[in-house]
Amino acid sequence: MLIKSIFMEVRSRLRSCNVYITTGIDFTKNCNLKISIQSNCIVLNYYDDNDKTKRRDSLSSIESLSDCYSEDEYDVTSIVPIEEFCQIIPNSMSCLKIDKNTVSFRILTEPRNGGNFYNELLTSNTNESTPKSDExxxxxxxxxxxxxxxxxxxxxxxxxxxxxxxxxxxxxxxxxxxxxFCHGHGHNSNTExxxxxxxxxxxxxxxxxxxxxxxxxxxxxxxxxxxxxxxxxxxxxxxxxxxxxxxxxxxxxxxxxxxxxxxxxxxxKTASEDLKIDDFIFTIEKLTQEFNLGLQYTMMCKIILECTISTTSKQYLLIWVMDKELQVLRSCGEHIESDKIKLQSCLLTKILYKIELSLNDEVEAWLADPGVVSTDISKSMFCRGVEHLQNMSLKVPELFRNTNGYCVSYLNV
CATH class of the missing domain: 2.170.150 (Metal Binding Protein, Guanine Nucleotide Exchange Factor; Chain A)
Structure with missing residues (x-):
């Protein structure tokens, strides 16, 4: 199978889509791949080069492949239909990166409600699904x-x-x-x-x-x-x-x-098999919801989850909520046809996180920031939550799992 899994971040307001594809092929040995960006789908064609006489010695890139072979010569073809969720601008691929068995790139999408790249028609009543917070x-x-x-x-x-x-x-x-209160109570306003x-x-x-x-x-x-x-x-x-x-x-x-x-x-209300992870996710979502209470738009929220290990030891999980309602398309393991990949859509939270094992300068700066919210969590909840974030970060290629000293991960994947 050419495509093992596919993970796509769709940002309709920015009209862009980040695509992360994991394949069953090691591209460090053979990079005979052609990617075609069409308005309603993404097509991947791979040529298994076992016969050295059929190709030029210099053939090792995606660009040269389309010049050397016709479509009939491709051994494996995978089609990813996407028209159900968005319309792609053909040939708009950029930021292409190939590493080991992964392929990633960015494509542009058409506005949902008409218009062009410079203006979009917004409707007052939208039928977009909103994420339901756990209760x-x-x-x-x-x-x-x-x-x-x-x-x-x-x-x-x-x-x-x-x-x-x-x-x-x-x-x-x-x-x-x-x-x-509308006026002061007592002489010392700094009293806890x-x-x-x-x-x-x-x-x-x-x-x-x-x-x-x-x-x-x-x-x-x-x-x-x-x-x-x-x-x-x-x-x-x-x-x-x-x-x-x-x-x-x-x-x-x-x-x-x-x-x-x-x-x-x-x-x-929406329980999984692991209560500790449910508690962990609920805590982050609830703190984010309280942070944005009364605001028209969701803002990026910073959260510190503190875990007291012993009397003298405390660990900190620094979380930066980047996207609260990010639309994600991912493969669900089913094929529409032999060469077509079926996608499913969901809304989730994208975060950056970092683990600090002691109270250092960065943690102190976060704690002193009035825009940061914090709370205590249990030891097992801290450990299981970190494991959950590490597992969810595997959804994207290794090149994109870290940025500026923070790890990239998701909730509710």
């Missing part, structure tokens, strides 16, 4: 009698059966509390807001929740009395973070037991 469901109600257990070993860490009188969502920690919760309060934010440590068992509290990180007293699993008389526990690390039925506190 979470809270599996806990007021006065429910539950036990809080370790998700790893099912050890009960709560003080037997507990129930909560109030279940409230916490505001974003990145919000300026002074903007909530202090969260004071009752023993029976259940306060949640994103994929974590804060409870009073009196709700937890004496054995668990005694085991973690000299720790800033809250661990399971049986299996030593990472569960959450301590802050004075409260403990922040994370959804992926603990469960609630109600009527001998164990379940996580939060479940996702």
């Amino acid at each position: 979470i469901k809270i599996n806990l109600k007021i006065h429910d009698e539950v036990k809080i257990t370790c998700a790893n070993c099912s050890n009960v860490i709560s003080d037997n059966i507990v129930k909560f009188d109030r279940i409230l969502e916490l505001p974003s920690t990145n919000m300026d509390m002074s903007e909530w 807001p202090v969260l004071k919760s009752n023993k029976s309060d259940f306060l949640y934010r994103l994929t974590s929740f804060v409870i009073n440590n009196k709700v937890l068992s004496e054995k668990s509290n005694k085991f973690n009395s000299k720790r800033e990180i809250y661990h399971c007293n049986r299996c030593l699993a990472w569960l959450g973070l301590k802050n004075k008389d409260t403990v922040k526990l994370f959804n992926s690390e603990v469960k609630i037991n109600q009527g001998n039925v164990e379940k996580h506190v939060f479940t996702h």
